[in-house]
Amino acid sequence: MEEIQLEASLSKSSPLSEAPTVVDLEASLQRELDTLWDYENEAENFTIFRTPHNISQTKKNLFEPSVISIGPFHHGQKHLRAMEEQKMRFLRDFLSRRDHISLDRCIFEMKSLEMRTRRCYNEMFDDLDSNAFVKMMLLDGFFVIDYFSKWYGGRNMNEVGWNSNFIDRDLLLQENQIPFFIVDKLFELIGVNQDDRMIYVKYIAYKLLPNRSIIQDPRTETPYTRITNSLAGFPDPPAEIHHLVHLYYHYLVPNPGTPVVLSTKPFDHTTKFQTSCIAFSLSVALPNSTRNISSMVIPSATELKQKGLKFTRKSNPKHMLDISFEYGVLKIPTLEITDDTKPIFSNLIAFEQCKYGKENNPFTSFVYLLDNLVNTPNDVTILQECGIIENWLGSEEELTHFINQVTEGAGIGDDHYLAELFTEVNKYVESSWHRHRAKLIRDYFSSPWAIISLIAALILLVLTLVQSFFAVFAYFRPP
Template identity: 55%
Template sequence: MEETQIDIVVGEVSRLAKSMQSDPFWGKTNEANNFTIFRKPHHISQSKKKLFEPSVITIGPFHRDQKGQKGLQLQAFEEEKWRLLQGFLSRSSISLDLCLKEMKSLEEETRTCYSEKSTLDSDTFVKMMLLDGCFVLEYFLQLFIGKLNYSRVIYRDLLLLENQIPFFIIEKLYQIGLNQEDRLNFEKYRMSFVKYLAYMFLTLGLAKDINSIPYPPTFKKVPDPRAEIQDSIHSKIPEPPAEIPNPPDKIHHLVHLCYHYLVPHPEPRVPLNSEKGDISSMVIPSATELKNKGLKLKPKSNPKHMLDISFDHGVLQIPKLAITAENKPILANLVAFEQSKHANKDLPFTRFVIFLDNLINTVSDVKILQKCGIVENWLDSEKEVTQFINQFTEVDFFERDHYLAGLYMKVNGYIKSNWDQSRWKKQRAKLKREYFSSPWKAISVVAAFILLVLTCVQTFYAVYA
């Protein structure tokens, strides 16, 4: 290569390097660690996308630009955001300028929370932060003083993975939006008032929608603040019971809070030393197979949390689970959240859903689980439940050392042991049924046996005499 050509190549490389270094993403390779709000995982098919899309309200930038009828429907609810913003501003005569100034100071941090770079300009993005943050906070406040009615649709939309706003925005608005003297000191309860409101919101929603999705019995003791609060937001806020578990040090958004609420103490993985080819820790028979093999299925009476499954003396105990049209998206989004970068690495919720997928293969399995009180079906048919649960087979998760591995091995070991013992029992029962079901059959068998012995003796003497 001639020297002139080499100089041209070097110049082109140098120009390209400078161009790359001037890109906004240069030097920000670690910013991915700040992502807390994600799109649904790519392995979830497009046919399931409705489980991740809002119905009436958009929060955050991901679903702001929807087109067609859905876009018009979402846009129609924007007026409600403005109404709640005005209610928030009038609560303590706070200025709009102050709110916008505080949101502007959080813009860069907020942008880094989303896994996709937003194309919104600064003014539009800041306005979105204020409107969405005020809506969530004011919705909480008005809900619990009885000025707003609980809405299942809004509840569902606020717990979608792609429909979130960072929780620190809500906390900042609370700090600046209510007078200091009008604010309760929740530090003695180890949680902020906003976190308390969010817990109450989740408690109300889970009690109404998810219904039988179990949570610690202590959560049921949370008082209803609407019975305590009349005219003032903070006139007489009920104290949260001491049994409420500590929230995580930093709540990223409402889905994160809901996940922590349902799985307050994720079970650790069970280290296994089983041989490489052993799959007894990875799969469990269906409900129909378990029943046919002599196992009993029972709803767990006092589960620690919804993943608290146990097996002992041939009885598999599973917390109750209601399947409704409202909680289908919530379950799907919790699984999607867990598989995101900042969720629990052991994926206990994903493993629980795969456990359900193992149990439910056919409509007959759903009927068995309904009959024994484990599943409450509020969908149109058992077939719909089967199809919903089986959709999670798209999850790529086949590790052997998960939190249910020990339980799987106990169940499969019990089935094998019980099968070995039952084979002789079945043969004995068959012998009794066919040859000793009546006195005459028994006498015939005994006579035939004696005749056989005598014949053998006669043959022996005939040969050796």
């Protein structure tokens, strides 16, 4: 009886008995392979990404929407469902104001863009069937249009149901985007001409920008501090807009060019006087450093100040990355840091890292500069005192923690945007001349009393030398 049971057991586990399962698995796997896109050809079309875990792991809340989902990454999440009803109301009200737009035409056009839209994301979203995906495109596209239209037209925004600041924040999350060609197609269906479309896109950027006074027209370099009816003076948007984060990035980081780096300076009278005093300094000379000059790391603000480098707020900057290092002075535009700065900085860094990698990331390079300068609350105080940072967070400690955390997981290449500036700053502070000069100024010229003490010491030394001279002279040539 036991032998019969053993044979039956063996027959159940034989390869022949598993053949149908293997065939089914093969067919299922082949279907999945057939549905995959050609990565080599399609990856370059990706414009919307889920933030990599190494960037988001310690700050996931900065990448996730709080009130509204746009696009498929966070679609259907429970805490965001309340706004889905608001989107339906927006669509209903929008269609009711335009009799010439039919719902079936809108659905047809969105359906024709479905595959192109899916290919903009770096994930497949097989859980969203065609109807659900097209519905999402339609509702989200019309919400973006009507949300900013209501602001532009000065209509009541209470119907949104949430503070607009929450919505603005969610619209600038990398994972919370739809391709802008959906908005453009809806513009076309509405009958918006190119001139009106240009004005509308400019207004979107104007509405989202946190500090409009820093955005300037490169042709006139005149800051815009208020919106005009036509927005004619506002800089033009890029020819191709991928999504709202891309539009925002274009205005915040507009082709920054090359930072100004001037490391040598002719002596002025003050420098000559300080040089003449070195002979009387009691400081011990330190040998020159033999380390390689780094283009990736610079000392903190406190260390740089101690080594003679000066900080100053850059006046009339062309953009927020208009940074220069001239003759031992690091000039940086004023940066206002609020609670909204945290998600904005985090998502702009993630956008650069996902879209451009380490090759073209000026904003990441800029934040790396801040991360190097700020290691302690005292560094924040130094940058505040010279007008570079305006801190609207709770404390210097909170700002220090944010700056040190925001670049986690991100990377820059050796030839990053501020590489030359990093190198020249390190050359400046590694120079023994600048170290001795800084020590001399710190020890003997830091306060009026120190200067008076130095002058008194010099006078005393001169009088002593004169007295010694006459004593020796009288010895050899007595009267």
